[in-house]
Amino acid sequence: MRFTFLVLTTLFFTACGDAPTVFTRLDADRTGVTFINTTGESDSFNILTNEYIYNGGGVGIGDFNLDGRPDLFFSGSESPNELYLNQGDFYFTNVSEVAGIGGGDRWNNGVAVVDVNNDGREDIYVCSTLKGSRANQLYLNQGNNADGTPIFKDVAEEMGIADTSHTTQSAWLDYDQDGDLDLFLLVNEMVDSKSPNSFSRKVQDGTGRRTDKLYRQDRDGDRIFFTEVGKEMGILFQGFGLGVTVCDLNRDGWPDLYVTNDYLSNDLAYLNVAGENGGRYFKDIAFQLVKHTSYSAMGNDVADLNNDGLPDILALDMLPADNLRRKMMLGANNYTYLLNLKRFGYQPQFTRNTLQISQGQRTDSLTGLPLYAEVAMQSGLPATDWSWTPLVADFDLDGMKDVIVTNGFPRDITDHDFGDYNAANSRFFSMQDMLPKIPSVKIPNVAFRAKEITDGIPIYEEVSKAWGIDVTSFSNGAAYADLDGDGDLDYVVNNINDPAHLYRNNAVSGRAEDPGFLRLSVEKDTPSVAFWGSEVTVKSSSGTQTFYWHQHRGYLSSHGRDIIAGVKGEATVEVLWNDGKIKSYGPFLPGETVVLNPGAGTRVLSRDEPSVANLLTPLPSPDFTHEERDFVDFNVQPMLLRKLSQQGPALAVTDWNNDGIDDLYVSGSFDKPGVFLQGTGKGFVRIDSLFNGVIDNNREELGSLFFDADGDGDDDLYVVSGSYELPLETGDFRDRFYRNDDGRFTEVADALADLPLASGSTVRAADYDLDGDLDLFVGNRLLPHNYPKPVESCLLRNESRGGKIRFVREAVPALEGVKNVCDALFTDYDNDGRPDLLLAGEWAPLRLLRNTEKGWVEQRDIFGAGVRNGWWNSLAAGDFDNDGDTDYLAGNFGHNSILQPTAEAPLTASLYDFDDNGQLDFVPFAHFPDEEGVSRSFPFFNRTDFSKQVSKIKGLYGSHGAYAVAEAAEFRKEGGEQYQFRADYFSSVYLENTPEGFVFHALPARAQAFPVFGMLPMDLNDDDFLDVVLIGNDFGGETGQGFLDAGNGLVLLGDGNGGFRSVTSAGSGLFVPGEGRALVVARGSEGPLIVAAQNHGGLVLARPQVPFKVGVAKDDGTVMLPGGSFRRVEEYLGSGYLSQSGPTVWIRQ
Incomplete structure (x- = not known):
């Protein structure tokens, strides 16, 4: 009868044109699963007295009676635990009372399904917390009774x-690889007397009451006992643990642990390392592994989400996706919090999900450790509301891992309107x-x-409704397994105060000729220790997939033991046991x-890792670190x-001592003068200032340029003044020109006249009027404290005569519409x-001013159809397709941020006096x-942040909800001084120069993972095609989205046709x-x-491994390449963000 109804329902939906969903939720009448995780409130025990009351229960899946079908275990908070045996056809029977797993007077949390004693029967370990006994329980599987029901005995004590x-x-996990499983316990205790977000000295010596535990399994004959060894094994850091996954982060065959902690406490990446005495211990490498959490x-x-064979890390947080809940739940922008994180030694943390994609091995002094780039915002995964469990698996069997997130919280305790009400009334009411x-x-x-994996970045689309799981609930722990044996992964959810959800996966239905899956299993009585921690690789025409075999992952739960891989055509399997x-x-x-039979195969002595550092050789860095005071811009706007x-520093290159070796000038920051670094041939050394006279440090430098202004054969120096820190009327925003006097530099105060007063950005030189001397373009970016009010840039004609240096500003009507310039290029x-x-700026399209005889x-x-307003940072050029004209690269803000503007859904902003107080207010709007x-x-921004700029907003909108x-x-x-801004295109691009104009090509996805600043075209792999080196990142974002730090130095290898292949730091060496x-x-x-410069960091030096020589251009501006082809070249006096390279054309020898 049930089957007939299913068929008729399917026919009905097909006839109506509705596509079947991937999942079908089956109710308790259909499945027999009636478990409800009951959690009540009282005057003495509720969300206001204990924040962990709604952290929920877990799901454990295992074949407890060894009949070949996965059974279900649910942990209860105020409800007893329940065990359901799988009868087939998605029907289960409750055997909890007979099995003896109720839990008694406990608040039960996490569920681990594991064969503790290696007898081939799966046991259940349940964690307890909050109140009642709090003693964890180990339900040891005693085997089946006469009715086939497994009987359990609590032997934890x-x-x-x-x-x-x-x-x-x-x-x-078997951390010491002695053949039995050891126990790691995640500890999370709320101490009522102290806020969990209070800054204090970190407890990292193993003495904290919330330090996690590690128990080693020992044996005395047949007796099994455990010894707590956490402190001696390096488990030292206190936290509020909510998630733990066993993994192999550095792929050395030893099990590691990744721990996610609530509140202020940092996440932990415990690497299993060798000790001096031959033993093992755990070392937290989170600070070296990831940049923020x-x-x-x-x-x-921890799973391979991008199918490159390396482990990636997905962690969940509480950022809502929709505007209403963002405004009601998300905290205000609080940069002081970031300053305190640094002060107290905490790693940066931000309120959003994070997806850390492995980049391979580090190439710096920490070589051998893995390196990660965080790309959740680019991947489409940053916001899933109050989230608990990430389920990472290939649910639709297309060869790529999908993600399902459980979420919900019965009381929106962070609701801002309630927060205001509570603050005002809590003393008056019970x-x-x-x-x-x-x-x-x-x-x-x-x-x-x-949806796709592009250039190593997995891209996801939200399909909750299409997949049939858009049922509202308060969901916590969840697990997946093939419950009905049809070859796809079903999933089970533990809900608060609602029946558990069982979702049947329909992916295999209707695919009899091509089931699309491969199931990998072990014999049903195989002990967990025999195969947990093995790495499985499946190859088919749908790609290569890697799995780390372990059942404990996600939140409070244990998954089925079989691996299900989506495949097309024949598939091969390789297992590293x-x-x-x-x-x-x-x-x-x-x-x-x-x-599969664990233990079969040939022993591997070492793993084949991807090649490391085969393009650039790192060199020792100079004794220099750029210093920048941490000014809080958000206190101003x-x-x-x-x-x-x-924004800085800038780098400018010249050979000021004429020794054939280039030297460097590094622009200064506020109260820190610029620095001269003299080339040694293999690096640079810092020397005393070459400026004559007293230098005023009450300013900040940005663009810098060496060029011969007066035609005397040596390079003079132009330095742009640019800063946000000081108001225009109090700061010194005059640009400086320094004449080269026998290798020292003297300011010429009257060389520059009639320059716009603004915070500058860049300076470029070229003989644009073809009179034999070098003229200038000076770009201005902003008015300090009045961003982004438009500012003017200018062209300066060189009128130097008779030893007197003088630049005159030209009236250029074509420049009048050019505002807020970040970079420029004469080409x-x-x-x-x-x-x-060519010009790049913020809230603007790329612009090209053609130099004609008439002006x-x-x-x-x-630039073709469409405006493409971006936050363009930088420009670089080269003949990337060797067709005889110059193509271009433009660095933009990228795709890896909360801001995802499009032409249909642009990012906009207004600068106007919203409250008529005589001050311009900057108000951004996003979709x-x-x-x-x-x-x-x-x-x-939310109402609290808005009110910092416009106090009357609280009167206009009396509540956060309004x-x-x-x-x-x-x-x-309407009326008054106001400016409107729009951005709708954040891709960094390659601009192909064609007879019809420029054709936009977005750079590969890894180049979109961070804001691109420095760009350097160069043939690095000896194929006669230009490649490009990219650097960037932005650590100054408002705290809602945080650091944009996925860049580690990226090389794009050009193919000669405008295409590029990305090479991460592990492969490039940069x-x-x-x-x-x-x-x-x-x-x-x-x-x-x-040479790469970093804000508030050191210089990075590298040498190409391909030998180069100086090239000489022909009269037509081309050079012949070693392979016989030709490339057009231009020599630039300034190219790339705040960059001036040496005036040399490099070609390989």
Whole structure:
């Protein structure tokens, strides 16, 4: 009867044209699973007295009666635990009372399904917390009774692991590889007397009451007992643990641990390393592994999400996706919090999900450790509301891992309106009166389908409704397994105060000829220790997939033991077993179940790792670190989207002592003068200042340029003044020109006249009027404290005569519409012999001013259809396709941020006097989904942040809820001084120069993972095609989105047709992890030296491994390459963000 109904329902939906969903939720009448995780409130025990009351329960999946079908275990908070045996056809029977797993007087949390005693039967370890006994329980499987029901006995106390430390979850691993499983316990205790977010000295010596535990399994004959060894084994750091995954981060065959901690406490990456005495211990390498983490980090998983064979890390947080809940739940921009993190030694943390994609091995002094780039915002995974479990698996069997997230919290304790009400009224009312004032909003779980993997970045689309899981709930622990044996992964959810959800996966349905899956299993009585920690690789025409075999991952839960891989056509399998042996299997056809035998194969002595550092050789860095005071821009303009005070430093190259070796000038920051670094041939050494006279440090330098202004054969120096820190009227924003006097530099005060007064950015030189001397373009970016009010840039004609240096500003109508310039490039794009001017700026399109006999003319049509307003940072040029004209690169903000503007959903901003107080207010607007999921434009910041700039906003919108539904149109204002801004295109691009104009090509995805600043074209791999080196990052974002730090130095290898292949730091050898800014090439004694500058960091030096020589251009501007082809070249006096390389054309020898 049930089957007939299913068929008729399917036919009905097909006839109506509705596509079947990937999942179907089956109710309790259909499945027999009636478990409800009941959690109540009282006046003495509620969300206001204990924040962990709604952290929920877990799910454990295992074949407890060895009948070949996965069974279900649920842990209960105030409900007893329950065990359901799988009867087939998605029907289960409750055997909890007979099995003896109820839990008694305990608040049960995490569930670990594990064969502790290696007898081939799966046991259950349950963590307890909050109240009641709090003694963890180990339900040892005694085998089946006469009715086939497994019977369990709690032996935790006699084995020494009835721990009472408020544990969240356990993870079982053979950390010492002695053939039995040891126990790691995640501890999380709320101490009522102290806020968990209070800054204090970190407890990292193993003495903290919230330090996790490690128990070693020991044996005395047949007796099993455990010994707590955490402190001696390096488990030393206190935290609020919510998630733990066993993994192999450095792929050395020893199990590691990744721990996500709630609140202020940092996440931990415990690497299993060798001790001096031959033993093992754990070392936390989180600071070396990742640059930032989630703040209120919940569950996590470590899996290969981009199919490159390396382990990636997904951690969950609480950022809502829709505008209403963002405005009601998300905290205000608080940069002081970031300063305190640094002060107290904590790693940066931000309130959003994080996806750390492995970049391979580090190439700096920490060689051998893995390196990660965080790309959740680019991948589409940053916001899933109050989240708990990440389920990472290939649910639709297309060969790519999808993500399902459980979420929900019965009381929106962070609701801002409740927070205001509580602050004003809590002393007048009882808790029982206050509790109903806290909103309670059920939300659906979220499903993300892996849409594509492009250039190592997995891209996801949200498909919750399409997959049939958009049922609202308060969901915590969850697990997946093939419950009905059809070859796809079903999933099970533990809900608060609602029945558990069972979702049947329909991916295999209707695919009889091509089932699309391969099941990998072991014999049902195989002990966990025999195969946990093995690495499995599956190859088919759908790609290569890697799995780390372990059942404990996510949040509070244990998954089924089988691996399900989506495959197309024949598939082969390779298993690196946990004992170090490797064996290949197959080929197999889709739909097969392969039972593998642990321990088979040949022992592997070492792993084949990807090649490391085969393009550039790192060199010792000079004794120099750029220093930048941490000015808080948000205290001046509270609604800035990012800081503007950490734009430098610039690098300028020349040979000031004429020894054939290039030297460097590094621009100064506020109160820190610029620095001269003299080339040694293999590097640089800092020397005393070459400036004559007293230098005023009460200014900040940006663009710098060496050029021969007076035609006397030596290079003079122009330095741009640019800063956000001081108001225009109090800061010194005069640019400086320094004449070269026999290798020293003297300021010429009257060389520059009639320059616009603004915060400058860049300076470039070319003989644009073809009179034999070098003229200038000076770009201005902003007015300090009035961003982004438009500012003018200028062209300066060189009128130096008779030893007197003088530059005169030209009236150029084509420049009048050019505002807020970040970079500029003199280039002859049309090969007519006249240098044209390419410009990049913020809230603007790229612009090209053509230099004609009649003057400068803007060429707007050359960029094709569409405006493409971006936050353009930088420009570079080269003949990338060897077709005889110059192509271009433009560095933009990238795709890896909360800001994701498009032409249909742009990022906009207004600068106007919103409250008529005589001060211009900057108000940005961004598109977010409304309550119905429709993208609309809203103020980016919440009401609290808005009120910092415009205090009367609280009067206009009396509650956070009223403000949260106010769209951008409500904030328009007629009349008065005002400026409107728009950005709709954030891709960094390659501009192909064609007879029809410039064709935009987005750079590969890894180049979109960070804001691109420094760019350096160069043929690094000896194929006669230009490649490009990119550096960037921005650590100045408002705290809602945080650091944009996925850049570590990236090389793009050109193919000669405008295409590029990315090479990460592990493959290139260039490691620039900080805020990369200027990037130049200088002449050394053995060829070119690449130099990268970092804001508030050191210089990074590298030498190409391909030998280079100086090239000489022909009269037509081309050079012949070693392979016989030709490339057009231009020599630039300034190219790339705040960069001036040496005036040399490099070609390989």
